[in-house]
Amino acid sequence: MERAVGRAWRATWHLVVGFGLSCACLFLVALFLIGLVATALVVGAGMLPETVMTVRRFAGFERRRVGAWTGVEVPEVYAPLTGTVVQRLRSAAGDPGTVRDLLWVGAQMVYGIALFCVVLVLWVPAMVVDGPWCGVLGRTPVVLPLLTRTADLESAWSRALLTPSPQARLARRVEQLTETRAGAVAAHGAELRRIERDLHDGTQARLVSLSMRIGLAKRAYDTDPATGRALLDEAQTQAEEALTELRHVVRGIHPPVLTDRGLEGAVRALAASSGLDVEVSVDGTDDGTRAPAAVEAAAYFAVAEALTNAAKHGGAERASVTLTRTPRLVRVRVHDEGRGGAEEALTGTDPEQPRGTGLIGIRRRVAALDGSVRVTSPAGGPTDIEVELPCAW
Amino acid sequence: MRVVIAEDNALLREGLVLLLRSSGHEVAGVAATGPEIVPLLLDQRPDAAVLDVRMPPDFRDEGLRAALAAREQLPGLPVLVLSQYVEETYAAELLGGGARGVGYLLKDRVGRVDEFLDALGRVADGGTALDPEVVTELMSRRRRDDPLAALTPREREVLHLMAEGHDNATIAKSLVVTERSVHKHIGNVFTKLELPPSDSGHRRVRAVLAYLNA
Numbered sequence: 001m002e003r004a005v006g007r008a009w010r011a012t013w014h015l016v017v018g019f020g021l022s023c024a025c026l027f028l029v030a031l032f033l034i035g036l037v038a039t040a041l042v043v044g045a046g047m048l049p050e051t052v053m054t055v056r057r058f059a060g061f062e063r064r065r066v067g068a069w070t071g072v073e074v075p076e077v078y079a080p081l082t083g084t085v086v087q088r089l090r091s092a093a094g095d096p097g098t099v100r101d102l103l104w105v106g107a108q109m110v111y112g113i114a115l116f117c118v119v120l121v122l123w124v125p126a127m128v129v130d131g132p133w134c135g136v137l138g139r140t141p142v143v144l145p146l147l148t149r150t151a152d153l154e155s156a157w158s159r160a161l162l163t164p165s166p167q168a169r170l171a172r173r174v175e176q177l178t179e180t181r182a183g184a185v186a187a188h189g190a191e192l193r194r195i196e197r198d199l200h201d202g203t204q205a206r207l208v209s210l211s212m213r214i215g216l217a218k219r220a221y222d223t224d225p226a227t228g229r230a231l232l233d234e235a236q237t238q239a240e241e242a243l244t245e246l247r248h249v250v251r252g253i254h255p256p257v258l259t260d261r262g263l264e265g266a267v268r269a270l271a272a273s274s275g276l277d278v279e280v281s282v283d284g285t286d287d288g289t290r291a292p293a294a295v296e297a298a299a300y301f302a303v304a305e306a307l308t309n310a311a312k313h314g315g316a317e318r319a320s321v322t323l324t325r326t327p328r329l330v331r332v333r334v335h336d337e338g339r340g341g342a343e344e345a346l347t348g349t350d351p352e353q354p355r356g357t358g359l360i361g362i363r364r365r366v367a368a369l370d371g372s373v374r375v376t377s378p379a380g381g382p383t384d385i386e387v388e389l390p391c392a393w
Numbered sequence: 394m395r396v397v398i399a400e401d402n403a404l405l406r407e408g409l410v411l412l413l414r415s416s417g418h419e420v421a422g423v424a425a426t427g428p429e430i431v432p433l434l435l436d437q438r439p440d441a442a443v444l445d446v447r448m449p450p451d452f453r454d455e456g457l458r459a460a461l462a463a464r465e466q467l468p469g470l471p472v473l474v475l476s477q478y479v480e481e482t483y484a485a486e487l488l489g490g491g492a493r494g495v496g497y498l499l500k501d502r503v504g505r506v507d508e509f510l511d512a513l514g515r516v517a518d519g520g521t522a523l524d525p526e527v528v529t530e531l532m533s534r535r536r537r538d539d540p541l542a543a544l545t546p547r548e549r550e551v552l553h554l555m556a557e558g559h560d561n562a563t564i565a566k567s568l569v570v571t572e573r574s575v576h577k578h579i580g581n582v583f584t585k586l587e588l589p590p591s592d593s594g595h596r597r598v599r600a601v602l603a604y605l606n607a
Contacts, residue, residue: 236505239504240504244501247478250477251478256447256477256480257478259453260447260453260454260480268482269481269482272481272482272485273481273530275534
């Protein structure tokens with residue numbers, strides 16, 4: 001009985017908010033009509049895109065509300081409104097989402113108010129019938145569930161009106177892929193330039209100077225052996241430095257341990273050298289095939305960054321790394337019990353020690369592979385960094 | 394001393410052969426691929442083996458695996474593993490089990506011929522040769538209330554050289570101090586790290602490495 005009443009109350013509240021939304025829709029319709037007139041008169045052309053954005057915000061609110069009531073999210077797909085007024089007008093008019101929203105605004109105005117009235121009316125029989133029926137006799141309530149059903153009905157209608165069409169979702173996906181591909185191309189270009197610079201300024205220069213010292217040593221060989229020897233010593237030092245630099249460049253391109261040991265072995269090596277007490281666990285249906293090299297490298301660098309952050313800034317003593325491999329996906333999750341706040345410094349409170357710079361690099365790397373990064377790191381900890389990388393495109 | 398070499402790069406292989414022969418060692422055999430290594434070692438039973446980590450056919454860690462496999466069948470076989478890069482995990486795998494006669498060095502070190510031959514000799518005598526880079530990594534690890542912080546700079550240097558596998562005489566020479574003062578520093582290090590005192594043999598290296606690896 002109490003549960004039924006509780007549910008009915010929540011349904012009523014849901015419909016009260018819906019009623020409020022209907023009133024807002026009335027206002028939106030007025031705003032939209034004014035916007036239309038203003039645009040027709042050219043003077044207020046900037047007003048219409050703003051109105052569309054306002055409608056989107058309300059529609060977004062309704063989507064979240066429906067998502068919260070039913071427990072199933074309503075996807076949201078809009079064309080972005082940017083550029084000059086004319087461009088914004090054009091994309092607003094061309095976006096099928098605008099039409100959907102307007103349809104919803106019109107419909108919500110009607111059913112929001114109507115269903116609110118129904119629920120108000122239903123409370124009378126609910127009290128008259130269910131009061132004695134189940135309050136006194138202890139039977140199953142009859143009218144109270146109807147209130148919940150009314151709220152369900154409103155959610156279903158809103159969902160039907162606000163769910164974007166498959167074409168719109170597809171279009172959005174294509175847009176996303178275009179974006180990530182552009183990101184991938186840019187990241188690849190930047191990477192090539194960085195490698196070129198490292199090799200050119202570092203290794204090449206050292207080899208030139210090394211060759212020069214050997215040449216000088218040859219000249220001094222007969223006449224001044226002591227100088228020749230000193231030059232050869234310097235040449236050897238230069239050669240060693242060139243090798244050290246090359247090793248760093250190679251590590252930055254593709255860590256050799258990944259090639260030798262695969263992702264799991266490489267992550268275990270990272271864990272062992274992190275200085276933290278790290279527990280590594282692996283799950284998923286690994287059929288033995290390796291993920292693409294770029295995916296493994298991105299996952300590896302993400303774990304490396306997360307563990308470095310945990311030890312250096314988070315002050316953590318222990319961490320755990322979970323590695324999940326399915327045929328279509330690699331997921332790494334790094335959890336630490338440190339101080340948290342890994343993401344907040346992305347904005348850079350202290351320019352000397354920007355905590356998030358490494359994370360930004362990881363985000364770029366992962367985004368270029370159409371993956372996702374989720375960071376939850378409330379102040380005081382714990383920190384969770386989860387990276388998902390698709391392996392099949 | 395009789396040495397077996399496993400290295401797939403012809404240039405480096407010839408270089409190593411030349412280097413060992415010219416310093417009076419006998420090259421008992423060379424392997425150019427991973428699967429050749431263990432049979433060759435079992436057949437030749439050399440005084441020491443110099444192995445490259447990455448070898449054909451898979452170019453992963455065949456050399457390292459071969460070293461571990463050969464030592465299972467020939468306990469105590471001295472192996473010196475060379476690699477283009479060093480990885481702590483590999484060092485831990487090689488040094489695991491308290492075995493004697495193990496070396497793990499960057500390929501770059503071959504250029505310092507005397508030091509390389511010294512390291513090889515140490516390994517052949519049942520000692521340890523650990524690349525300075527691995528030791529640096531081990532020492533730079535963050536620890537809770539780091540006891541290494543209590544060491545003086547000189548003591549840190551001594552600890553570093555001990556972990557690489559050098560004996561007191563060599564440590565004294567490279568730090569340009571007397572053996573007596575090296576002995577004193579080592580005593581201080583062991584006290585500060587709360588390690589049980591041990592002799593200057595490989596057991597001491599184990600104790601230090603076990604400590605750094607913890």
